[in-house]
Amino acid sequence: xxxxxxxxxxxxxxxxxxxxxxxxxxxxxxxxxxxxxxxxxxxxxxxxxxxxxxxxxxxxxxxxxxxxxxxxxxxxxxxxxxxxxxxxxxxxxxxxxxxxxxxxxxxxxxxxxxxxxxxxxxxxxxxxxxxxxxxxxxxxxxxxxxxxxxxxxxxxxxxxxxxxxxxxxxxxxxxxxxxxxxxxxxxxxxxxxxxxxxxxxxxxxxxxxxxxxxxxxxxxxxxxxxxxxxxxxxxxxxxxxxxxxxxxxxxxxxxxxxxxxxxxxxxxxxxxxxxxxxxxxxxxxxxxxxxxxxxxxxxxxxxxxxxxxxxxxxxxxxxxxxxxxxxxxxxxxxxxxxxxxxxxxxxxxxxxxxxxxxxxxxxxxxxxxxxxxxxxxxxxxxxxxxxxxxxxxxxxxxxxxxxxxxxxxxxxxx
Amino acid sequence: xxxxxxxxxxxxxxxxxxxxxxxxxxxxxxxxxxxxxxxxxxxxxxxxxxxxxxxxxxxxxxxxxxxxxxxxxxxxxxxxxxxxxxxxxxxxxxxxxxxxxxxxxxxxxxxxxxxxxxxxxxxxxxxxxxxxxxxxxxxxxxxxxxxxxxxxxxxxxxxxxxxxxxxxxxxxxxxxxxxxxxxxxxxxxxxxxxxxxxxxxxxxxxxxxxxxxxxxxxxxxxxxxxxxxxxxxxxxxxxxxxxxxxxxxxxxxxxxxxxxxxxxxxxxxxxxxxxxxxxxxxxxxxxxxxxxxxxxxxxxxxxxxxxxxxxxxxxxxxxxxxxxxxxxxxxxxxxxxxxxxxxxxxxxxxxxxxxxxxxxxxxxxxxxxxxxxxxxxxxxxxxxxxxxxxxxxxxxxxxxxxxxxxxxxxxxxx
Numbered sequence: 001x002x003x004x005x006x007x008x009x010x011x012x013x014x015x016x017x018x019x020x021x022x023x024x025x026x027x028x029x030x031x032x033x034x035x036x037x038x039x040x041x042x043x044x045x046x047x048x049x050x051x052x053x054x055x056x057x058x059x060x061x062x063x064x065x066x067x068x069x070x071x072x073x074x075x076x077x078x079x080x081x082x083x084x085x086x087x088x089x090x091x092x093x094x095x096x097x098x099x100x101x102x103x104x105x106x107x108x109x110x111x112x113x114x115x116x117x118x119x120x121x122x123x124x125x126x127x128x129x130x131x132x133x134x135x136x137x138x139x140x141x142x143x144x145x146x147x148x149x150x151x152x153x154x155x156x157x158x159x160x161x162x163x164x165x166x167x168x169x170x171x172x173x174x175x176x177x178x179x180x181x182x183x184x185x186x187x188x189x190x191x192x193x194x195x196x197x198x199x200x201x202x203x204x205x206x207x208x209x210x211x212x213x214x215x216x217x218x219x220x221x222x223x224x225x226x227x228x229x230x231x232x233x234x235x236x237x238x239x240x241x242x243x244x245x246x247x248x249x250x251x252x253x254x255x256x257x258x259x260x261x262x263x264x265x266x267x268x269x270x271x272x273x274x275x276x277x278x279x280x281x282x283x284x285x286x287x288x289x290x291x292x293x294x295x296x297x298x299x300x301x302x303x304x305x306x307x308x309x310x311x312x313x314x315x316x317x318x319x320x321x322x323x324x325x326x327x328x329x330x331x332x333x334x335x336x337x338x339x340x341x342x343x344x345x346x347x348x349x350x351x352x353x354x355x356x357x358x359x360x361x362x363x364x365x366x367x368x369x370x371x372x373x374x375x376x377x378x379x380x381x382x383x384x385x386x387x388x389x390x391x392x393x394x395x396x397x398x399x400x401x402x403x404x405x406x407x408x409x410x411x412x413x414x
Numbered sequence: 415x416x417x418x419x420x421x422x423x424x425x426x427x428x429x430x431x432x433x434x435x436x437x438x439x440x441x442x443x444x445x446x447x448x449x450x451x452x453x454x455x456x457x458x459x460x461x462x463x464x465x466x467x468x469x470x471x472x473x474x475x476x477x478x479x480x481x482x483x484x485x486x487x488x489x490x491x492x493x494x495x496x497x498x499x500x501x502x503x504x505x506x507x508x509x510x511x512x513x514x515x516x517x518x519x520x521x522x523x524x525x526x527x528x529x530x531x532x533x534x535x536x537x538x539x540x541x542x543x544x545x546x547x548x549x550x551x552x553x554x555x556x557x558x559x560x561x562x563x564x565x566x567x568x569x570x571x572x573x574x575x576x577x578x579x580x581x582x583x584x585x586x587x588x589x590x591x592x593x594x595x596x597x598x599x600x601x602x603x604x605x606x607x608x609x610x611x612x613x614x615x616x617x618x619x620x621x622x623x624x625x626x627x628x629x630x631x632x633x634x635x636x637x638x639x640x641x642x643x644x645x646x647x648x649x650x651x652x653x654x655x656x657x658x659x660x661x662x663x664x665x666x667x668x669x670x671x672x673x674x675x676x677x678x679x680x681x682x683x684x685x686x687x688x689x690x691x692x693x694x695x696x697x698x699x700x701x702x703x704x705x706x707x708x709x710x711x712x713x714x715x716x717x718x719x720x721x722x723x724x725x726x727x728x729x730x731x732x733x734x735x736x737x738x739x740x741x742x743x744x745x746x747x748x749x750x751x752x753x754x755x756x757x758x759x760x761x762x763x764x765x766x767x768x769x770x771x772x773x774x775x776x777x778x779x780x781x782x783x784x785x786x787x788x789x790x791x792x793x794x795x796x797x798x799x800x801x802x803x804x805x806x807x808x809x810x811x812x813x814x815x816x817x818x819x820x821x822x823x824x825x826x827x828x
Contacts, residue, residue, distance in 0.1 A: 016470040050490070056430040057494060058501040065500070068508050069493035072486035076464070079483035080471060086479070087472040094482050098512065099557055120557075143513055143534075 002167035003125075004029055007039040007135065007157035009173040012231035013077050014044035016084075022231060023084035025172075026130055030090060035125045037164065039135040039157040040081055042073025063108030064144055067137075071097070071145045074134035074153075081132050092130040095120060097137035098145060102156065104138035110149035111138055113156075116163035133160065151212020158215045162222040169224050172231035175210055177238035178203065180402035181255040185390045188403040192253065193236070196243040199253050200226075202345040202379045216240065243347065251348035251355055252400040257389045258341045261291065262314040263371070265334040266325045268302040275328060276305060282324045283307075288317045292341070292372040292383055306372065308339070308383060339371065340389035343381040344396055356380045362399040368392055416581035417539075418443055421453040421549065421571035423587040426645035427491050428458035430498075436645060437498035439586075440544055444504060449539045451578065453549040453571040454495055456487025477522030478558055481551075485511070485559045488548035488567075496546050506544040509534060511551035512559060516570065518552035524563035525552055527570075530577035547574065565626020572629045576636040583638050586645035589624055591652035592617065594816035595669040599804045602817040606667065607650070610657040613667050614640075616759040616793045630654065657761065665762035665769050666814040671803040672755045675705065676728040677785070679748040680739045682716040689742060690719060696738045697721075702731045706755070706786040706797055720786065722753070722797060753785065754803035757795040758810055770794045776813040782806055 006026060013019050022040075030036045050069050054061050061069075078094035085092035100120060104111035124131045135153025138146045148155055154171055161169035176191060178200065183189040195203075197220035204213040210228055219226050219240065229237025269275050276295060283290055292308045309317070314335075325333045342363075349355045359380055363370060368391070372383035384392055397403065420440060427433050436454075444450045464483050468475050475483075492508035499506035514534060518525035538545045549567025552560050562569055568585055575583035590605060592614065597603040609617075611634035618627040624642055633640050633654065643651025683689050690709060697704055706722045723731070728749075739747045756777075763769045773794055777784060782805070786797035798806055811817065 016467065020471070053430065053490075053494060054497060057434070057497045061497050062500050065493045065496045065508060068496070068510075069490060072489045075486045075489075076467075076483060079479045080467060082479045082482070083468060083471045083475050086476050094479060096482075 001033055001035060003035045003037070003164055004168050004170065005037045005039065005157050005161040005164065005166045006170045006172060007153060008041070008231055009153065009171075010041040010044050010047070011174045012172055013040050013081065016080070018231075019043075019077070019080050020084050022172075023081060023088060025231065026081075026085060027088055027090050030130055036130045037121060037125070037160060037166070038081065038130065038132045039153055039160060040074060040077040040132065041135050041153040042070075043077050043080075046073040046076065067108045067145050067147045070147055071134070071137045074136055078132045078134050085130055085132070090130060091128055092132055093124050094132045094134070095124075096134045097156075098139040098143070100133055102138035102159070104140055104146045104148070106140045106142075106146070108140075108144075108146055111140065111146035113138060113148070113159045116159060118163055121160075121164065151214055154212045154215035155218060158218045158222075158224055158226065161224045162218065166224070168227060169219070170227040170229065171211060171215075172229055173210065174230060174232060175228075176230045176233070176235050177228050178210060178240075178254070180253070181393055181397050182257070185257070185393050186255075186397045186403075189397065190403055192238050194239050194241065194243065195253060196347045197240060198378050199345050199347050200240045202343070202376070203254055203256055211240070251352035252344045252346035252402065253348075254345045255393050255396045255400070255402065256343050256345065257393050258343075259386055259389060260311045261308045261339050261341050261383065262311050263306055263308050263336040263339045263383065264314070264321060265304055265306040265336070266321075266328065266330045267304050267332040267334060268298060269305060269325075269328045269330045271297060271301040271303045275303070279305060279324060279328060280307075282327075283317075283321070286317055286320045288313055288320065292374045292381065294372045308341070308372065311337070338386045339383050340386040340392075341381050341383050342389060342392045342396065343379055344400065345379045347378050349380070350377045358399060359396060362395050363392060366391065366395050368395075415447055415449060417449045417451070417578055418582050418584065419451045419453065419571050419575040419578065419580045420584045420586060421567060422455070422645055423567065423585075424455040424458050424461070425588045426586055427454050427495065430494070432645075433457075433491070433494050434498050436495060436586075437502055439645065440495075440499060441502055441504050444544055448581075450544045451535060451539070451574060451580070452495065452544065452546045453567055453574065454488060454491040454546065455549050455567040456484075457491050457494075460487040460490065481522045481559050481561045484561050485548070485551045488550055492546045492548050496544075499544055499546070504544060505542055506546055507538050508546045508548070509538075510548045511570075512553040512557070514547055516552035516573070518554055518560045518562070520554045520556075520560070522554075522558075522560055525554065525560035527552060527562070527573045530573060532577055535574075535578065565628050568626045568629035569632060572632045572636075572638055572640065575638045576632065580638070582641060583633065584641040584643065585625060585629075586643055587624065588644060588646060589642075590644045590647070590649050591642050592624060592654075592668070594667065595807055595811050596671070599671070599807050600669075600811045600817075603811065604817055605650075606652050608653050608655065608657065609667060610761045611654060612792050613759050613761050614654045616757070616790070617668055617670055625654070665766035666758045666760035666816065667762075668759050669807050669810045669814070669816065670757050670759065671807045672757075673800055673803060674725045675722045675753050675755050675797065676725050677720055677722050677750040677753045677797065678728070678735060679718055679720040679750070680735075680742065680744045681718050681746040681748060682712060683719060683739075683742045683744045685711060685715040685717045689717070693719060693738060693742060694721075696741075697731075697735070700731055700734045702727055702734065706788045706795065708786045722755070722786065725751070752800045753797050754800040754806075755795050755797050756803060756806045756810065757793055758814065759793045761792050763794070764791045772813060773810060776809050777806060780805065780809050782809075 082092040082094040101117035103115045135156040179189040226240040496506040496508040515531035517529045549570040593603040640654040
C-alpha cells in the first residue's frame, strides 16, 4: 500500500462537473489499494472574485484579513470534493490548513511552511478515508490563518508529501506535462518523460507556469519525486526527480521564452568603484529582484548600467528605481518594455562545451540581436527584442534538435 | 466603558455598501468609548448559493462537510467588515468560531453551544480593537467546524454577551423592532418599546422572524437584555428584557398569524386507551413537532385525531405519518393545508380573566370558524381557514386596542 499525495489546481476543480471528475480520479487511485491525500486549490475564479469584493472596500487590505478572506476559497473546494467522493460511495474527510496544523511563519499573504502535524491526517487515513486538504493555507503561531502566496498549493502538496513520507506526489493541472518548449509556439515540441529538479527549477523560474519554483526547491531538498500531468486526460505526464547520471542526459532539455521582462537603463552614472554595488544593494533593499545586468562604459568616465526586472515588480518599484538613479547622479533612466528573454536549459550543459556559442551563432545567423546575456551551470539566457521571441524559440528548438531526441541517450545533438 | 455585543444579519451585510454602512455604525458605538464585539452572518444570499453548489453534487450531503462548506459564508463577511472598519481608520480583527473557540456539541448542522473561551476576544479588546466574530458557527471536540442551525447567529450573539458579561446585546436586521402585529397586515400596528422574554418567545415561536426562540431562551436564562432594531436607520427599537411587575403590563401585547401550518387528521382510529399516546410518541420518535391537537369521537367507537405540524416538517415526515396511521388501524388520513394559526400573546393574560373568551367572541362575530385551540399562560391560538387569517389579525388587533395602548399603564383595554 503506497501513500499518494495528489494536487488539483483551480482549473481542475473549476466547476461541479470537474470536481466530480476529480472525485473519480481520486477514487481510481484509492481503489488501487493506496492511501490518498488530495490537495486542492480554490475553484477557478473564486480567488479573483474574492479579491474583487476586497477591492470594492480598499486597495490596501490588512494582510491578515486578506488571508481570512482568501482561505475560504479552498475551504469551499475541499468540502465539495469530499461530498462528490462520498456521493460515489467512498469515505472522505476535508481538513483546512488550520485543522491539519500546517504551521507557517507570520508573513501573511506569503507565509512559509515551518512544520506539518501528521497526526490528524494519519488517523483519518487509518480509518480508510480519502483525506482532502486545503492548499495554499496554513496557521501561524497566533492561530491566525495565513496564505502561502504564489504557487502555494503546489508547495502544500510537496510539503505534505515530505512530511508524510509519501511514495509519490502528483500535481494535476490543465497541461499534460513538461515540454521541450511551449507547444503553442513550436507544434513539434516534445513532452519529456523525465526532468531533473535543477532543469525544472530553471524552467519554472523562466516562466513555465506548470510548477512554482518554491515547490520544486522543496521537492529537491527532500528528494520527493513529482509527477506532473493533466487532470483532463490519462496521458502520461512528466516525472521531476533527481537525475544523477549527468552524462546520460541531453545537453539541452528545453527552450523557453519570457515576455514579462522590462529592461531598465540607468544612464551616465560616474564610473567610480562601488557605484554598481550601491545601485543593486539599494534595489535589493526594496525587494526588487534584478535578473540580467550589463554595464557599458560611455565617454567622459560615465557608465550606462542596464538591468532587467519582472514587469509586475517594475510597476511596483518604478518610483524607487527613479529615486535611486537620481541619488547616483544619473541624468536619465531609459525603460524598454519591448524585450523578451529566451533561454536554453539543460543539466548536460556543464559537461558539454560550446553550447552557449551554438545558441549565439544560431540567433546571430537569423539576424536576431542579443542585448544581454546571463548564464548558469544549466542555463543560458539572451535578452532580445520581444517581437523576435517566438522565432528565436523555434530556431533554438531546431538548432538543438529537441523534437526528436531520445531521452536518456547521449550525444544525439553533438 | 461598556461592553456591547452587536449582531448584524445577512441582509444588513448583503453587499459592500451595506458592509460599509455597518462599519460606520460599529465605529459610532466604539467612538462612544465602548468596547464593541460584532457578530455577523453570511452576506445576503451566500448561504443559498453554497447550498445550490452542494445540491449539484448531492441531495444528502455529509453534515460535517456541509458545515465545512457553509462556515465559509460568515468567514467572508467578517474579513470584509474588518477591512471596511480598518479603511475608516479604526483597529479591527476578525475571528472565526474555531479561533474564538466557541465549543459546541457534535451535532453538525444544528449544534448547541457548550462553552465560549473569552481569552482571545478579551486580549484583542484590550488592544483597542473592534472584534468581529463569525456567527452561526463553532467547533466540536474533534476540532471540526459545526453550524448552529436556524437562528444560529442570534444565538452566537447572545451566547457571547452571556460569556463576556456584556452590558448590552443588540440585534440588528431589516426590521425596526417588535410590533403589536405585522404592519403589512395592520398598518396601525404599533412598535413596542419593551417586551418580556416570555412574550418574545411566544411571538418568535409563532412565526415572528425577528429573533429565533433559542436565542430568546438563552437571553432569558441568563437575563441578558436584547435590543432589537434596524441597521438601516437609527429609529429606536424594542428591548427584550425581564419584566417582573406583571400587573403593570397589558393583558395582550401582540397578535400574530402563521400560515405555515398543516392540519393532519388521522380518521377513525379505535377509541381505546393509549391510542393517542401511541400516535404522538411515535411522531415524537421521528422528531415531528406537533403543535395543536384535537380529538373527536365519531360513531362506532371510532375517533378522529387531528393535529397540526409545520409545513416544512410535514413534507419531511409525510411518509412516516401515513405509516403510523396505518399501524393504528386508521383507514384514512386527511391533509388540510388551507389553515392558519392566529394567536394573541401577552404576559398579563394569566392575571386577566376572560381574554380568551373575548378572542373567541370577536372571531365568532366576524363569522370566522375556529377549528382548533391551544393556550398557554401567555398565549391563545386558534386554527382557522387560511384565507381568513389577515382579517382575523385585523379584528383581534382592534378588539384588544393594540394600536393605542400606552405601554406600562394597566387596564386600558378592560
